[in-house]
Amino acid sequence: MARRKKEKKEEQISESTKKSPKAKADKKKIKEKRTTQNSIGYEKILRSGVAMLGNNLYSQTEKFEDINYNIAPEEDQQGIFGRYMNLLNSLGNEVDMQLTVCNHPIDEKELTSSIVKYNVGDGYDDLRNEINESILSNISKGMSRIISDKYLTYTVKEDNINDAKKSLSIIHNEMENKFIDLGSQCRILDGEERLHLMKTIMNPYGKLEFSYDAMPPMSTTKDAIAPDMFDFKLNKNYFKIDDRLAKVMYLKTWSTEISDDMINSLSRIEHNITLSFHMKVYPRGKDISMIKNQIAKMENEIADHSRKALDRGYNPDMMPMNLRYSYKEATALLDDVERRNERLFETQLLIMINAGNEDELQEAEKAVNVAMRNLSCEMGTLFMRQEQGFNAVLPLGIPIQGRGRSLTTKVCAIIMPFTSVELMQRDEPIYYGVNQTTGNLILCNRSKLNNPAAWVLATPGAGKSFKVKQEISQILCYQPEADVIVIDPQGEYADMAKDPFYHGTVINIDNRSGTYFNPFEGDYDNTEGFVKIKVDFTQTIMTEIMGTNMLTPTQRSLIDKCVSMMYQEYEEKRFADKDVEMPTLTDFRNMLRKMDNPDAKEMELALYTYTDGSYDIFAKNTNVTTDNRLTVYDISDIGDAMRSLGYKIILETLRDRILNNKKIGRKTYVYIDEIYLVLKDDYSENFIYEFYKWSRKFDGIPTGITQNVEELLQRMKTRTMIGNAESIIMLNQSKSDLIQLASLLGLSNEQMRACSNSPRGYGLFRYGKSIIPFKDEYPKDTHTYDLWNTDPDEIRRKKRLERENRN
Structure with missing residues (x-):
């Protein structure tokens, strides 16, 4: 068939063109490619991603997200293991499932271009250059060069493509729900993605230049991925793909106690390897019959051996060790299938190494053998069967014949595909450090989360403000619309x-700066429930001003009435003067004065200090402009009595900035340092809770920062906010705080160790559902380090050295 296509294509070349040297070279290339195409074991890959394999076989590949299995608590690991067993047990009869783990090199050039930027001309180039150098330093010295992607391929046998698509769709829907139960997600690869994956396996540095829309007539998808040359005759133990060498190995000897660390161990090998684990479920009934037949054969062999031993005068109970072990294993297998409701799978495990030269091939093979021997397993080479092995490794769902082993669901599940989560996003990412588990950079953009609000928690001196300043700096450099x-x-x-x-x-x-803020300002016309928001806010600040944890029902009603009347008057004045100024705290006090009520009189007197006294900074119209990309509200000199009130009023005045930014497509990050100071009572806690919730609707991204973790966790609503947060940076924690956080967030002992007596810049990063241990060692000989550093001992040492150098 391929030859007929080749002939048709060659006929399209004109006689005059054929005679030219270029045409002859093109003709030779066509011939070579058509030959290499025949070695790739599928007929067609459709745009949808479904592969037609021949003999009524069809397959589909899905990519799934990793989860943190290795560092999860033991209870969570057991749960993951059980749910993965359920996934395997859900496979229908005659379905072949292939697990593929592809270790491939990180494209450092593409990675670098997605993070660092140069000469933008926005005023932050000096800052950006220093941060760029820090990130590039981590890429060059501290980062793993390999990343593992994981896939499942399902193969079904159907009479036609339509029936195959229906069957594959049913399997996908089932798998999608199973992966959600596991805390992961899966998605179907379309045709171009599937071709790209196979191209990567054949050439880790190759680029796929293919589009179904631009596919030339008479060509096939194999044209896009086929190398110029396969040489399976070069050596009986390996083969050649263009100028690269590849070798397929199979799991020859299985350990009696297979470890769930197998895939994790192989994923840490910094070579281009692809692992394929084929699992085909036996139909119910046939599995038990097959095992019983095997047991019967072994029993006959045992009986025969005993007779021979008696004839020769030996002990009839003595038998070869391998026969004794095989019989014991088969009876245990029968027990698992009959009594423990496990399925039986025909399996095979293959590993393909792809190397640039023979030395690299031998080095990678040695690394694979060492990793497997550490797990008491032994690999073998597919002697003279490298081409079949190659196709069995490709995510097509075509196992090689004759290298299978029967395993139960439990044993298949022990070959656990889940290891560690990688966070290496490309869309305006922020660098958070190096993943301590995998050695790769942690790159993500928390503004893309469903709930991007964050918390930064640490003991004093752990590097809390340094980490925050680092994130702020990168937002300014790499997220221009924020x-x-x-x-x-x-x-x-x-x-x-x-x-x-x-x-x-x-x-x-x-009270000396001449700066004023009016918390009653805002977008009156376009903010839903504007008056109610201001009523709630006024009740919050009056709780603070009155020095009580709870207002009386009368006080709450009076505040509601006065604020509503105040805005009603404002609306009436607007008919006469559209430029009328919005109400102030002084107007609210005047409204209370009109109420003939002792509670109103008490609140009116309490407000004197804040409207006519020495703390009137929040009683007049706002007189500052806050349109800079970086605005810092320094309240260090406001005084302890006013600080908590200052937090709330500033946050309230920020609503307008957040709303206006939303209208022009900008995000607003709001950092609230030492947030525990504003969480003194139920009203204050509810105010912060509502502010977090409100901000989310308008692309506001608040971040709470504190060293007083225990105090925060004592308040139930705050505890819930932290527990539900999708972004948390946890640096070094005190023992008592760490115990509470572990209980709240479900941290394992290993994860807890990342936050216990850890160096500055080391800790845990929660992003979405993942919790990743990280480290970050920022270069100290930089201007940004001096700006971000708040370690008093280090600052003193540096100043002393500067004085000594001057002298």
């Missing part, structure tokens, strides 16, 4: 914002 606002109670961010690297705005808030 602004950053910081509420700074200790004056830790002002120097950074004022630096020429940042050219940010610092707003000093105290």
Whole structure:
């Protein structure tokens, strides 16, 4: 068939063109490619991704996300194992499932281009250059060069393509639900993605240049992936793919106690290897019959051996060790299938190494053999069967004949495909450190999460503010459509914002600065439930001002009435003057004065200090502009009595900024340092809770930062917010805090160790459902390190050295 196609294609070449040297070279290339195509074991791969394999066989490949199995608590590991067994047991009769783990090199050039940027001309190039160098340093020295992708391929036998598509769709729907139960996700590869995967397995550095829409007449999908040359005769133990060498090995000797660490061990090998584990379920009934037949044969062999032993005067109970072991294994297998409701699978495990030269091939083979011997397994080479092995490794669902072994569901599940989560996103990612489990960079964009609000938790001196400043800096450099606002109670961010690297705005808030904020301002016309929001806010700040944890029902009603009347008057004034100023805290106090009620009088008197007294900074119209991409509200000099109130009023005034940014397609990151200071009572806690929830609707991304973890976790609503958060950075924790966090977040002992007595910049990163141990060692000989560092001992040492150098 391929030859007929080749002939047709060659006929299309004109006689004059054929005679040219270029035409002769093209003709030779066509011939070579058509020959190599015949070695790739499928007939067609459709645009949908379904492969037609011949003999009424059809297959489909799905990519699935990894989950953190290796560092999960033992109870969670057992749950994952049980659910994966359920997935395998759900396979129908005559379905061949192939697990593929593809270790392939990271494209450092593509990775680098997705992170670092140069000479943008936005005023942050100096800052960006230093951060770029830090990230590039980690890529060059501390990063693994390999990443593992994982796939499942299902093969069915049907009379036609339509029936095959229906069967494969049913399998996918079942698998999709099973993966969700496992905490993972899977998706079907379309035709182009499946071709790209096979191209990568054949040439890890090759690029797929193919589109179904631009597919030339008379060509096939194999044209896009076939190398110029396969040479399966070069050597009986390996073969050649263009200028690369490849070798297929099979699992020859299985351990009596297979470890769930097999795939994890192989995934850590920094070579281009592809593992394929084929599993085909036996139909119910046939599995038991087959095992009983095997047992019967062995019993006959045992009886025959005993007779011979008696004839020769030996002990009839003595028998060869391998026969004794095989009989014991077969009876145990029968027990598993009959009594424990396990399925029986015909399986085979293959590994293909793809190397640039013979030395690399031998080095990779040695690494594979060492890894498998450590698991008490032995690999063998497919002598003179490399071509069949090659096709069995490709994610097509075609096992090689004659290298199978029967295993139960439990044993198949022990070859656990889940190891460790990688976070290497490409869409405006932020660098968070190096994954301590895999050695790869942690790159992600939390603004893409369903709930991007975050928490940064650490003991004093663990590097909390350093990590926050690092994230802020990268947002400014790599996310141009985002602004950053910081509420700074200790004056830790002002120097950074004022630096020429940042050219940010610092707003000093105290009773001497002449800076005013009006918390009653806002987008009155376009904010849903505007008056109710202001009522709730006023009740929150009056709780603070009154010095109580709870307002009385009368006080709450009076506040509701006065705020509503205040905005009603404002609306009436707007008919006469559209430029009328919005109400202020002074207007609210005047409204209370009109109420003939002792509770109103008490609240009105309590407000004097904040409207006419020394703390009137929140009683007048706002007189500051906050349109800089980086704005720091420095409340370090506001005084302890006003600090909590200052937090709330600043957050309330930020609503307008967040809303306006949303209208023009910008995100707003809001960092609330030492957030525990604002969570003093139920009203304050509810205010923060509502602010987090409201921000999410308008692309506001709040981040709570604190060293007082235990105090936060004592408040139930805050505890729920942290427990439901999809982004948490946990640096070093105290023992008591760590125990509570472990209970709340389900941390394993190994994960807890990442936050116990850990160096600065080491900890855990929760992103979505994944929890990853990370480390980050930022270069100290940089200007940004000096700006971000708040370690007093280190700062003193540096100043002393500077003085000594000057002298």
